[in-house]
Amino acid sequence: xxxxxxxxxxxxxxxxxxxxxxxxxxxxxxxxxxxxxxxxxxxxxxxxxxxxxxxxxxxxxxxxxxxxxxxxxxxxxxxxxxxxxxxxxxxxxxxxxxxxxxxxxxxxxxxxxxxxxxxxxxxxxxxxxxxxxxxxxxxxxxxxxxxxxxxxxxxxxxxxxxxxxxxxxxxxxxxxxxxxxxxxxxxxxxxxxxxxxxxxxxxxxxxxxxxxxxxxxxxxxxxxxxxxxxxxxxxxxxxxxxxxxxxxxxxxxxxxxxxxxxxxxxxxxxxxxxxxxxxxxxxxxxxxxxxxxxxxxxxxxxxxxxxxxxxxxxxxxx
Numbered sequence: 513x514x515x516x517x518x519x520x521x522x523x524x525x526x527x528x529x530x531x532x533x534x535x536x537x538x539x540x541x542x543x544x545x546x547x548x549x550x551x552x553x554x555x556x557x558x559x560x561x562x563x564x565x566x567x568x569x570x571x572x573x574x575x576x577x578x579x580x581x582x583x584x585x586x587x588x589x590x591x592x593x594x595x596x597x598x599x600x601x602x603x604x605x606x607x608x609x610x611x612x613x614x615x616x617x618x619x620x621x622x623x624x625x626x627x628x629x630x631x632x633x634x635x636x637x638x639x640x641x642x643x644x645x646x647x648x649x650x651x652x653x654x655x656x657x658x659x660x661x662x663x664x665x666x667x668x669x670x671x672x673x674x675x676x677x678x679x680x681x682x683x684x685x686x687x688x689x690x691x692x693x694x695x696x697x698x699x700x701x702x703x704x705x706x707x708x709x710x711x712x713x714x715x716x717x718x719x720x721x722x723x724x725x726x727x728x729x730x731x732x733x734x735x736x737x738x739x740x741x742x743x744x745x746x747x748x749x750x751x752x753x754x755x756x757x758x759x760x761x762x763x764x765x766x767x768x769x770x771x772x773x774x775x776x777x778x779x780x781x782x783x784x785x786x787x788x789x790x791x792x793x794x795x796x797x798x799x800x801x802x803x804x805x806x807x808x809x810x811x812x813x814x815x816x817x818x819x820x821x822x823x824x825x826x827x828x829x830x
Contacts, residue, residue, distance in 0.1 A: 543778050546576040548595045550585050553673060554699045555800045555810070556723065560598040560624065562814045564789065571829040573782050582675050583608060586770075590617035595772045595779075596786060602765030603630040603721070604677040607745055609770060619776060621769035621783065625790035626723055628767045630678065632669060632735040633720035634658075637713050639733070646736045648687065648761075655690040658715045667691040670705055670718035673698060678719065679745070679758045683737075686759035687752070691717075703804075706730065723793040725801040737761030788828040 547568060549561050565575040580594060586608055588594035600609055612618045634645065641657040644650025651658075651667065658667030667690060671680045674695045681693050696702035702718060703726060709716035710730055720726050720734070737760055743750040744760035751759040769786060776783055799817060802808045818825065 540781055541572040541779075542781060544574055545778070546574040547775070547779060547782055548576045548578050548593070550580040550588075550594055550597045551577050552580065552582050552585075552599070553675070555803050556796050557599045558810050559796070559799050559803070559814060559817075560791065562810060563791075563817060564596070564598050564786065566814065566818060567789065567825050567829060568782055568785060570825070571782070571785055573779065583677050584675075586612045586618070589770060589772050590615055592617075592772045592774050595775050596621065597770045599624060600768045600770050601628040601630065601721075602768065603628045603762050606763050606765060607742075608677075609768070612770065617773050619771050619773045619783075621771045622787045623766045623768055626767040626793050626796055627765070628721070628723075629734070629764050630719060630721040630762055631737070632680075632717055633727075633732055634717045634735070635710055635713075635730060635732045638715065638717070641715075646733045648689075648735050648737045651735070652688070652690050658691070658717045660715065663692045663694075665690070667717065668715075669693050670702060670716065671695045672702060672719040676719075678762060680719070682756070682758040683760075686756040687737075723796040723800070725797055725805060728797065729805075735761075740764070785828050789825075 549565055551558060551561050561577055565577055568575050578594060580588060580597075583605065585594055585597055589597060590612060602609070613620060634642075638657070639645050642650055642654035644653060655667035656665045658669075659665060660668050662668075669680065669684070669691045671693050672678060672695065683689075684691050684693055696705065696718075706716060706718055706720075706726065708714070717735075720732070738744070738751060740760050740763040741750065745757055748755055748757045750757075753759040769789075771783060771786070795817075799813050802813045803810055
């Protein structure tokens with residue numbers, strides 16, 4: 513989930529809205545009304561949204577990038593106030609996505625080609641202080657090893673921004689973990705905290721996701737919780753705690769695209785193009801690293817990708 517950096521990097525989107533207009537509409541374009549594409553708060557999603565917008569513009573469509581809350585966006589998509597969400601992670605939004613599809617007001621626009629993993633993560637040096645890891649049951653035995661003065665004797669888990677979902681507070685309660693969940697205000701703040709802790713070999717346990725550069729840059733492991741099932745989230749009687757849901761890890765799965773159902777009739781060509789778009793985990797990791805680690809702008813990284821992949825996206829818009 514999951515950030516620009518899941519930090520806003522001086523894009524026009526920082527003021528919430530960007531409109532892109534193709535100079536000359538293609539005759540095949542069904543409507544010149546702007547297709548509103550959602551922007552969230554992590555680097556990879558900014559890249560996905562901007563690449564999608566520019567490809568659609570090259571096909572003759574008008575596009576608008578609109579800042580939106582990751583979970584609350586579904587109301588906008590169902591109402592037709594928003595039209596396309598370029599990245600919905602099954603790790604955090606599987607249930608709400610399924611409920612939205614069931615309304616008939618949104619449609620599945622297919623997989624991005626990327627796979628999602630988001631879970632509690634620790635640097636490998638913490639395993640020396642908590643040797644039972646990665647088994648989640650080891651956490652309570654060494655909770656104090658993950659503490660800071662503000663949480664001691666409880667351990668601290670640095671969660672993502674609360675808008676990401678993820679049910680970490682519920683998971684702590686359901687599994688009886690002696691940890692306090694502290695939500696980072698932004699993706700940038702979360703990974704800055706990881707960098708600072710890693711350099712000092714200080715205690716840190718936090719939300720890390722993939723595709724992202726962090727699992728490659730830092731040596732560490734994900735905590736292994738009881739394996740996710742749909743029943744874990746929907747049926748409190750499932751799992752080790754018979755009275756509470758969320759007594760398991762997060763789901764792993766695809767990163768999908770969701771669209772307003774009315775868009776199928778209004779912009780059928782655009783929806784066909786969107787369904788054709790693909791991105792690999794390796795490509796996204798490289799682009800996110802170029803922005804977050806190398807200091808390149810999102811605009812420059814997007815332009816570079818478009819230049820290097822012209823034959824690929826040109827086939828998508830035929």
